[in-house]
Amino acid sequence: MSPDADVIDIHPARRQRVLMLSWEYPPVLVGGLGRHVHALSVALAAAGHDVTVVTRHADGAPLEEYADDVRIIRAAEDPVTFPLATPSLLAWTMAFNHTLTRAALRATEADTYDVIHAHDWLVAHTAMTLRDHLDIPLVTTIHATEAGRHQGWLPDEMNRTIHGVEHWLAGESGRVIACSGYMRDQVTTLFGVPAERIDVVPNGVDDRAWRARPRAVAEARARFAGDGPLVGYAGRLVYEKGVQHLVHAVPYLRDRHPGLRVVIAGDGPYRTELEEEARRLALGQTVRFAGFMDATQLPALLGATDATVVPSLYEPFGMVALEAAAAGAPLAVARTGGLAEIVEPGVTGVTFPHSDPDALAGAVDQLVGDEVFARRVARRARTMVGRRYGWATIAARTAATYGAARREHGPARAHRAAARPGEARQKITIPEGNLLAVGDAAC
Secondary structure (H helix, E strand, C coil), X not given: CCHHHHCCCCCCCCCCEEEEECXXXXXECXXXXXXHHHHHHHHHHHCCCEEEEXXXXXXXXXXXXXXXXXXXXXXXXXXXXXXXXXXXXXXHHXXXXXXXXXXXXHHHHHCCCCEEEEECHHXXXXXXXXXXXXXXXXXXXXXXXXXXHCCCCCCCHHXXXXXXXXXXXXXXXXXXXXXXXXXXXXXXXHHCCCHHHEEECCCCCCHHXXXXXXXXXXXXXXXXXXXCCEEEEECCXXXXXXXXXXXXHHHHHHHHCCCCEEEEECCCCCHHHHHHHHHHCCXXXXXXXXXXXXXXXXXXXXXXXXXXXXXXXXXXXXXXXXXXXXXXXXXXXXXXXXXXXXXXXXXXXXXXXXXXXXXXXXXXXXXXXXXXXXXXXXXXXXXXXXXXXCHHHHHHHHHHHHHHHHHHHHHHHHHHHHHHHHCCEEEEECCCCCEEEEEECCC
């Protein structure tokens, strides 16, 4: 389904005062969430909204500052927060929410807000406390789900607890934002949130930042390519990204295209296993593990490729596909999750079933075997990214969701108050032996 099918009213609304909660924000950048929240906040501020971000502190960063017209308040960790006596992520998260809540309450001493915007389960308890304390609507973006990350299998108590917190937060939010139609359906199925309470607002991209200078692209080509085509991958090296299927497709592609080179940019816990598999397949001269690349190196590499592959098994959205398209790379992506909504086969790239190395090889072969076709779909993809996924558009759609949440807040609050006495509480045991109430169960 095209994201255009989910377009909501993006006409300029009146100024709104937004209290944003995120566990990462520059300079704390662990994955894509921190970059998303930063770009969204800046775009909302540029559109005339007042944005305060409450986030985690980082060494050397001020506890409070204004940057890009966004007010940033950082919650310093309590002395006992890290290191804890236990390595439990859940224990750290609970401690983090205590200091995050105090920092957010300090923000409310000088300013009033129209809406709270929470990003993912790690800020759930702070978000719920602020919603009840301030009596303003809560909007939550679910960037991914624990069940989705594990292909529906929740192997231990930590995974089940995270799933429970996600369920609680989604159910208690006035409106939920999902980054794709696939994620909307997942939130509805997993958490029972009615589809009419979920707005599909895709992630955005600054396409100008991904357009490397021609000289940089030529230098990347000279560094990584051989006498044949250059195929690229960029992203974390974890099982669900499907890089193993790209590695398994290389022998066929190498036979078809002498001089082929494959560069894998990124790092992660799966890297050692992938390198061992490449050695087992005798791919040492063909496959290069380039490690982490920064924002100046990666656009040039992607722009130098004859095909960039996104072979994910699970992908709520597929941000790297947008970034590669903005860089000018022809795309071959797995037909899964949000990726299937970004790439239109034969128009803006090619697709293949995930977990199928033979199909992956065939898709890449379409691109590297027909340069005219590859460049045509790459041009269309770059145009599509600028038109559909610019941050000004994404910010306007997000502001429209805020407006809907505010209009619905009164009736929703009354409904929750009436329902609460009869609701059961779900308690999930975590390994440390404590009981964590994760919210009002809705079966």
